Amino acid sequence: MSDTDSEPTYGVARYLAVEHVDSPTFTPAGRLLFLSDASGTPQVWTVDAAGAWPERLTPHEERVSTVAASPTDEAFVFGMDSGSDERDQLFHHDLRTGAETPLTDAPGSKHAWGAWDPDGDRIAYAANREDDGRFDVYVQRVGAGGGDGYGEPTKVHEGPGGWLNVATFGPRGDRLALTKPRSSYDVELSLLDLESGDRRTLSDGEAATYSHLHFDGDGGLYCVTNRGADTAHVGRFDLESGELEKVAGGDGNRSGEPGTDAWDVGALAYDRDAGRAVFARNENGYSAVRAGTLRGTEFEPSASPDVDGIASEFVFGPDAERVAFTHTAPTEPYGVAVAAWGEREATDWTPVGTNGVPPESFREPETIRYGMFDGREIPAYWTLPEGASAEAPVPVVVDVHGGPEHQRRPWFHPTKQFFLNRGYAVLEPNVRGSSGYGRTYASLDDVEKRMDSVADVAAAVEWLDGRPEVDSDRVVAYGRSYGGFMVLAAITEYPDLWAAAVDFVGIADFTTFLKNTGEWRRSHREAEYGSLEDDYEFLKSISPLSRVENVRCPLFVQHGANDPRVPVGEAEQVVEAVREQGVPVEKLIFEDEGHHTTSRENLVEEFEAIAGFLDEHV
Numbered sequence: 001m002s003d004t005d006s007e008p009t010y011g012v013a014r015y016l017a018v019e020h021v022d023s024p025t026f027t028p029a030g031r032l033l034f035l036s037d038a039s040g041t042p043q044v045w046t047v048d049a050a051g052a053w054p055e056r057l058t059p060h061e062e063r064v065s066t067v068a069a070s071p072t073d074e075a076f077v078f079g080m081d082s083g084s085d086e087r088d089q090l091f092h093h094d095l096r097t098g099a100e101t102p103l104t105d106a107p108g109s110k111h112a113w114g115a116w117d118p119d120g121d122r123i124a125y126a127a128n129r130e131d132d133g134r135f136d137v138y139v140q141r142v143g144a145g146g147g148d149g150y151g152e153p154t155k156v157h158e159g160p161g162g163w164l165n166v167a168t169f170g171p172r173g174d175r176l177a178l179t180k181p182r183s184s185y186d187v188e189l190s191l192l193d194l195e196s197g198d199r200r201t202l203s204d205g206e207a208a209t210y211s212h213l214h215f216d217g218d219g220g221l222y223c224v225t226n227r228g229a230d231t232a233h234v235g236r237f238d239l240e241s242g243e244l245e246k247v248a249g250g251d252g253n254r255s256g257e258p259g260t261d262a263w264d265v266g267a268l269a270y271d272r273d274a275g276r277a278v279f280a281r282n283e284n285g286y287s288a289v290r291a292g293t294l295r296g297t298e299f300e301p302s303a304s305p306d307v308d309g310i311a312s313e314f315v316f317g318p319d320a321e322r323v324a325f326t327h328t329a330p331t332e333p334y335g336v337a338v339a340a341w342g343e344r345e346a347t348d349w350t351p352v353g354t355n356g357v358p359p360e361s362f363r364e365p366e367t368i369r370y371g372m373f374d375g376r377e378i379p380a381y382w383t384l385p386e387g388a389s390a391e392a393p394v395p396v397v398v399d400v401h402g403g404p405e406h407q408r409r410p411w412f413h414p415t416k417q418f419f420l421n422r423g424y425a426v427l428e429p430n431v432r433g434s435s436g437y438g439r440t441y442a443s444l445d446d447v448e449k450r451m452d453s454v455a456d457v458a459a460a461v462e463w464l465d466g467r468p469e470v471d472s473d474r475v476v477a478y479g480r481s482y483g484g485f486m487v488l489a490a491i492t493e494y495p496d497l498w499a500a501a502v503d504f505v506g507i508a509d510f511t512t513f514l515k516n517t518g519e520w521r522r523s524h525r526e527a528e529y530g531s532l533e534d535d536y537e538f539l540k541s542i543s544p545l546s547r548v549e550n551v552r553c554p555l556f557v558q559h560g561a562n563d564p565r566v567p568v569g570e571a572e573q574v575v576e577a578v579r580e581q582g583v584p585v586e587k588l589i590f591e592d593e594g595h596h597t598t599s600r601e602n603l604v605e606e607f608e609a610i611a612g613f614l615d616e617h618v
């Protein structure tokens with residue numbers, strides 16, 4: 001804890017108990033459903049109006065990861081895994097009777113939610129039921145009108161191996177739009193004819209992303225894509241010709257540098273009957289919402305919800321008269337907001353408390369950029385605790401996000417506010433390879449350029465050196481998943497910079513990670529990191545485990561035994577190797593968790609242990 005005790009401190013349990021609300025979906029009658037972790041794990045809840053008392057609909061202990069209301073019935077499907085293993089099963093919940101029906105009973109398989117058919121009597125999804133390394137497409141009857149029409153999963157298409165997603169049904173329910181991510185920036189888009197089984201590829205073979213797919217009912221398919229550009233925009237396929245036209249957002253002229261005038265568009269929602277669309281532009285992490293009418297390739301902007309912070313997961317209510325979305329900001333916990341169409345004002349329908357922690361004690365970040373060896377600028381968020389000054393310099397947590405195709409954004413993060421309350425400053429660099437700044441920036445860490453991104457972390461500490469309010473002898477490397485790799489790489493490459501390090505579910509050796517990660521995801525990860533076949537020696541050479549003798553700072557390692565992405569063996573081997581160097585290491589492995597710690601109880605234990613570790617060593 002820092003010496004600036006200018007404000008009272010609060011236990012981490014209070015911060016972790018600040019509810020996280022997201023995943024809005026409307027039933028045909030206009031009931032708002034969403035996920036909330038108020039009970040300790042995410043469950044399905046509903047609320048009738050802004051500020052009304054919410055009602056919990058699913059009674060489970062395990063994490064509910066997805067919820068999708070039926071388009072025709074007062075019912076919903078939800079996905080839930082076991083022990084955070086990401087092997088979701090799907091369930092149907094009838095809101096009229098409260099009946100909950102398991103739809104898939106294959107605990108060893110992952111069922112990735114796809115879509116409802118417009119008639120509300122079938123669902124489609126992808127699953128690796130037959131082969132852990134291959135997702136296939138399934139269609140299943142789920143009982144129109146809550147009847148007894150629950151069918152069995154019916155395989156309608158066998159995938160090529162690896163990931164495969166169902167994006168949406170066509171307007172007549174006779175076809176599906178599928179996406180096959182070969183890598184995070186190379187997605188194959190195709191249409192599957194459910195009557196003939198024929199599949200037609202729409203993507204043109206050039207690496208590009210395609211997401212948020214919506215048929216317009218007039219022979220078109222809307223999407224968010226970066227085809228032919230550095231940033232993502234709204235596009236429309238003419239399904240007869242297969243031609244893709246740009247509709248709105250983004251800018252193909254972007255130089256790939258942060259701060260230029262073009263930003264990615266995301267979170268596109270579209271109501272076919274009303275011809276209404278809403279999406280958000282990601283401007284250096286902050287959202288600018290754009291709403292309007294969309295017919296053909298003509299987007300006519302209309303009044304859009306004014307949002308501070310981040311808006312995502314837009315969904316239209318009945319007749320597109322309302323739009324709900326997930327909202328958060330640095331000092332505003334995640335919640336679901338609703339705006340009437342054509343209005344600028346959005347109302348938070350799920351206001352959450354802060355358990356006695358004064359909201360005014362939450363700290364806002366400053367957006368900064370720091371220079372790098374190649375002349376680039378690295379965007380980052382910089383947040384100081386209360387009382388930091390040259391007279392009372394503070395310790396710093398350098399928090400590196402995972403992915404690496406991911407972006408740290410100015411959302412509410414309870415444990416970040418917890419560390420700020422304990423007097424730590426927090427620096428969150430979006431190092432090269434991060435998404436959100438164009439595909440050129442995202443490719444700057446691929447394979448042989450991996451260690452350039454680690455140099456970006458070291459440069460962050462150099463930037464800190466120039467700050468009078470920072471105690472440069474008390475800088476902590478901190479990161480999750482790929483960010484955990486970055487922590488281990490930073491303390492082995494630049495050992496003298498760090499007072500301590502915290503690695504959550506991090507990669508310690510790329511060769512064992514790629515060998516042992518879930519079979520369905522290996523090729524996707526090799527596209528980012530390099531392949532075992534072609535790059536084995538290189539991957540071994542850059543792996544932190546190969547230079548663990550350089551570690552000087554105490555290390556905290558956290559993992560979950562059920563992690564299907566970064567196997568727990570990564571934690572075990574790095575703990576053993578660093579301990580052999582005589583360096584203090586603390587290990588915390590949850591037998592009932594996976595890549596994310598999902599239970600409130602475990603999270604409290606985790607962060608109380610980390611706070612104690614940092615108090616001891618920083």
Ligand SMILES: CSCC[C@H](NC(C)=O)C(=O)N[C@@H](C)C(=O)N[C@@H](CO)C(=O)O
Pocket residue numbers: 163181402403404405406480481482483517521524525565566
């Ligand atoms: C349909 S593409 C899925 C991307 C994939 N997601 C999952 C659930 O595996 C993925 O690679 N996500 C990254 C954020 C990820 O897990 N990256 C690291 C860990 O940070 C890795 O495993 O390489």
